[in-house]
Amino acid sequence: MTSVAIVTGASSGIGAATARRLAAEGFHVLAAARRTDRLAALVAEIEAAGGAATAVACDVTSDESVAGLAATADTAPGPVTLLVNNAGGARGLDPVETADVGDWQWMYDVNVLGTLRVTKALLPALERSGAGTVVIVSSTAGHVVYEGGGGYTAAKHAQTAIAGTLRLELSGRPIRVIEIDPGMVKTEEFGLVRFDGDADRAAAVYAGVAEPLVADDVADCVAWCATRPHHVNVDQLVVRPLAQAAQHKVHRN
Known part of the structure; x- marks a missing residue:
């Protein structure tokens, strides 16, 4: 029987790459996000490559929307064995002294409460499968703080x-x-969201970095962890590009 994987934030970046990779690994992927047009294109791409996927409209900041995702999971074509909590993001780079409370509230709601809502809703299905896995895509910002990153690192x-x-x-x-x-992962949207659409500020983050990570690199990590024998639990996997020796130490050409 086909196992089902649920990926939140699947409309772009790491989420979309993870959905593609898990489908290639044989999962039927429930690709969940708010932007249904992008999800439809992603599902078409996966199916054209011989995989199986279903688009599910879901806003992880809404209890009702997450309940709808759980209901869809209950009718999926197989046991739900994998949940990838990927939905998240950053807004702003202001110091605490001048922080925008709305930005902090959004980051907490999407990254933290979104993970809580979705995990709570899907735990019963994961347990019924007899071999469930919850993946939380966080960040090295979950270990180290930096100036201007208070809201994101807190989340x-x-x-x-x-x-x-x-x-x-x-x-x-x-x-x-x-x-x-x-x-450091270079995706098409993370920096744009953080800097309110300012492409120059977004690009400056990666200036001189020859090879930052890309979404497929993280998707590879998700797939590797999720496909280990079930008695093997990779508690925490930290992955950086070679150019990034630490959160504050990045080699730039």
């Missing part, structure tokens, strides 16, 4: 706390909890 630290707490609480039940923490 990512909270996701790391969720992963660790959930692993303790699910001990003895057939559900793994895996946290994947990418460093």
Whole structure:
């Protein structure tokens, strides 16, 4: 029987790359995001490549929308064995002193409460499968703070706390909890969202960095962790480009 994987934030970037990769690994992917036009294109691409996927409109900041995702999962063509909590993002780079509370609230709602809502809603299905896996895509910002990153690092630290707490609480039940923490990843939208559409500021983050990570690199990590034998739990995987020795140390040409 085909296993079902659910990927949130699947309309672009790491989420879309993860949906493609998991479909190639044989999962039927429920690709969840708000932008249904992009999801439709993604599903068509996956199916053209011989995979199986279903588009599910879902806003992780809405209880009702997440309940709809769970209802769709209950009618999926197989057991739900994998949940990839990928939906998230950053807004702004202001110091705490002048922080925009709305930006912080959005980051907390999407990254932290979104992970909470979706995980709560899907845990029953994951447990019924007898071999469930929860993946939380967080960030190296969940380990190290930096100037201007207070809101984003606070949200990512909270996701790391969720992963660790959930692993303790699910001990003895057939559900793994895996946290994947990418460093510098260049995607088409992350920087644009953070800098309110300012393409120059978004591009400057990667200036001189020969090879930042790309979405497919992170998707590869998700797939590798998720396809280990179920008794193998990769608690935490930190992945950075070679050019990034640490959060604050990046080699630029």
